[in-house]
Amino acid sequence: MTAQILDGKATAAAIKSELAVRVAALKERGIVPGLGTVLVGDDPGSRWYVNGKHRDCAEVGIASIQRELPATATQQEVEAVVRELNADPTCTGYIVQLPLPKGLDQNTVLELMDPDKDADGLHPTSLGRLALGIEGPLPCTPYGIVELLRRHKVEIDGANVVVVGRGVTVGRSIGLLLTRKTENATVTLCHTGTRDLSAHLRQADIIVAAAGVPHLIKPEDVKPGAAVLDVGVSRDENGVVGDVDPRVAEVAAWISPNPGGVGPMTRAMLLNNIVEAAERRAAG
Numbered sequence: 057m058t059a060q061i062l063d064g065k066a067t068a069a070a071i072k073s074e075l076a077v078r079v080a081a082l083k084e085r086g087i088v089p090g091l092g093t094v095l096v097g098d099d100p101g102s103r104w105y106v107n108g109k110h111r112d113c114a115e116v117g118i119a120s121i122q123r124e125l126p127a128t129a130t131q132q133e134v135e136a137v138v139r140e141l142n143a144d145p146t147c148t149g150y151i152v153q154l155p156l157p158k159g160l161d162q163n164t165v166l167e168l169m170d171p172d173k174d175a176d177g178l179h180p181t182s183l184g185r186l187a188l189g190i191e192g193p194l195p196c197t198p199y200g201i202v203e204l205l206r207r208h209k210v211e212i213d214g215a216n217v218v219v220v221g222r223g224v225t226v227g228r229s230i231g232l233l234l235t236r237k238t239e240n241a242t243v244t245l246c247h248t249g250t251r252d253l254s255a256h257l258r259q260a261d262i263i264v265a266a267a268g269v270p271h272l273i274k275p276e277d278v279k280p281g282a283a284v285l286d287v288g289v290s291r292d293e294n295g296v297v298g299d300v301d302p303r304v305a306e307v308a309a310w311i312s313p314n315p316g317g318v319g320p321m322t323r324a325m326l327l328n329n330i331v332e333a334a335e336r337r338a339a340g
């Protein structure tokens with residue numbers, strides 16, 4: 057078997073075209089949605105991601121508000137930018153690019169954000185809303201994964217999903233999304249403390265690999281016919297190396313490439329959160 061590709065680049069492009077129509081409709085009513093970003097420090101990966109988010113905004117007609125601080129910025133300086141964006145009426149929603157440089161308290165910064173302007177779905181209020189089933193912004197990577205599966209008609213209802221990695225942007229929240237009645241999956245969260253990772257993986261209909269360990273998932277870990285989503289990003293001299301060994305494509309029915317899979321979907325769902333926030337506000 058050779059796996060079919062879960063093409064995140066093409067799917068994100070389709071979502072962006074749909075969003076451009078919604079943005080145009082908002083503009084006809086005098087509403088211009090705006091995305092803010094806060095980038096602290098000089099990590100090249102984070103800069104690339106933030107620049108990509110603003111390129112996407114330009115593509116669909118969302119206004120960009122960029123704030124940058126040096127790696128030496130103090131907690132107070134970062135918090136001052138957050139307060140400024142909370143108060144900025146042109147900013148529909150914003151993100152603080154993670155991770156923040158060492159020495160800064162990430163959770164305090166996230167908590168200071170106005171939850172109604174949380175474009176990432178990572179504010180404690182947004183995660184609480186998701187847990188309680190209240191409408192609100194969804195975390196972009198998990199949301200992107202669900203949308204990628206849905207648009208490729210991969211069955212989520214009743215599926216055994218094994219997630220590897222307990223980071224804040226994916227592993228911590230994806231179970232909340234996939235176990236909603238609308239998705240109806242059974243989710244196991246594995247991490248570095250999991251005793252027999254392979255045993256869990258071999259039961260999975262869907263694997264979400266978000267550990268950041270190059271080629272962690274081997275063909276022998278994967279049930280024939282499973283869908284495998286590669287979220288991990290490590291780098292070597294040739295560029296991005298994912299969590300999934302390329303030979304997994306010989307066993308799985310579906311595989312997301314990396315790059316070109318979940319990453320572009322994360323960016324598309326961020327834009328989606330901004331458009332939804334603008335539409336919610338316009339509806340009063």
Ligand SMILES: Nc1nc2c(c(=O)[nH]1)N[C@@H](CN(C=O)c1ccc(C(=O)N[C@@H](CCC(=O)O)C(=O)O)cc1)CN2
Binds near residue numbers: 154315317
């Ligand atoms: N505030 C946030 N910080 C971080 C998030 C997040 O969702 N919110 N997730 C990641 C980084 N990230 C978005 O910010 C992100 C990662 C990857 C991509 C992407 O398009 N990747 C490309 C490959 C690019 C490369 O060469 O590295 C791809 O997969 O095709 C977009 C966004 C951590 N921080």
